[in-house]
Amino acid sequence: QVQLVESGGGVVQPGRSLRLSCEASGFTFSVYGMHWVRQAPGKGLEWVAVIWYDGSNDYYADSVKGRFTISRDNSKNTLYLQMNSLRAEDTAVYYCARDSRELRPGHTMDVWGQGTTVTVSS
Amino acid sequence: DIQMTQSPSSLSASVGDRVTITCRASQIIGSYVNWYQQKPGKAPKLLIYTTFSLQSGVPSRFSGSGSGTEFTLTIGSLQPEDFATYFCQQSYTVPTFGGGTKVEVK
Numbered sequence: 001q002v003q004l005v006e007s008g009g010g011v012v013q014p015g016r017s018l019r020l021s022c023e024a025s026g027f028t029f030s031v032y033g034m035h036w037v038r039q040a041p042g043k044g045l046e047w048v049a050v051i052w053y054d055g056s057n058d059y060y061a062d063s064v065k066g067r068f069t070i071s072r073d074n075s076k077n078t079l080y081l082q083m084n085s086l087r088a089e090d091t092a093v094y095y096c097a098r099d100s101r102e103l104r105p106g107h108t109m110d111v112w113g114q115g116t117t118v119t120v121s122s
Numbered sequence: 123d124i125q126m127t128q129s130p131s132s133l134s135a136s137v138g139d140r141v142t143i144t145c146r147a148s149q150i151i152g153s154y155v156n157w158y159q160q161k162p163g164k165a166p167k168l169l170i171y172t173t174f175s176l177q178s179g180v181p182s183r184f185s186g187s188g189s190g191t192e193f194t195l196t197i198g199s200l201q202p203e204d205f206a207t208y209f210c211q212q213s214y215t216v217p218t219f220g221g222g223t224k225v226e227v228k
Contacts (some may be wrong), residue, residue, distance in 0.1 A: 035217070037166075037217075042217055043161075044209065044221050044222045045158075045166065045211075045219040045222075046219065047211075047216065047217040047219065049219070049220060050216065050217075059216050061216075072202055082214045095165055095166070100168070100171065106213060107154075107213035107214075107215075107216065108156050108168070108171045108172070108211075108213050109156075109158075109166075109168060109211075109217075110168045110171075110177065112165035112166055112167070113165060114164075114165055115165055115206070
């Protein structure tokens, strides 16, 4: 079945780095744009980043621009989020999500992973 | 960025009630609004896309309406499994979400 599985979360000190992964299965990963969305404890959803199906374009929320990088390896059916210069306010559950439209993203997210928790604390 | 203002932030309702949640966009966004349901400890689930369209497998008691800047999610007859938090999201540009509406037991 269609599935996304995140990994790589953990506890990290402020200023350090972490890389999240999202492994896709059950669909043709290489034709879909992909998103990262996060949710701070007890808060709402915050979109983080999107990457085109072929990695040719990416966009970021202002809150992470210049610190986070989204990427993908279509040969491994895997999406990544490289997070640098982490701050306490980056503490959240991070979800990867599939865009519902093939090729150019339409920014509707129809398949979600279970999430991985990132805690930034000294 | 386009801001999505969702109301109310919470509501109390009983099984069988009709429930309406509203989302207002900070600018005209056509019909580019989606609605998600989230239960505690779980990932969000897409319910409705582009204002009106029901995602596959979603019960028909869920419906969406609106255009321009005002959008509504309606649950026609609330069921026990519908107690959850609901989020609107605009897909006109890079996504932004509303603050959420928690539907609680009255």
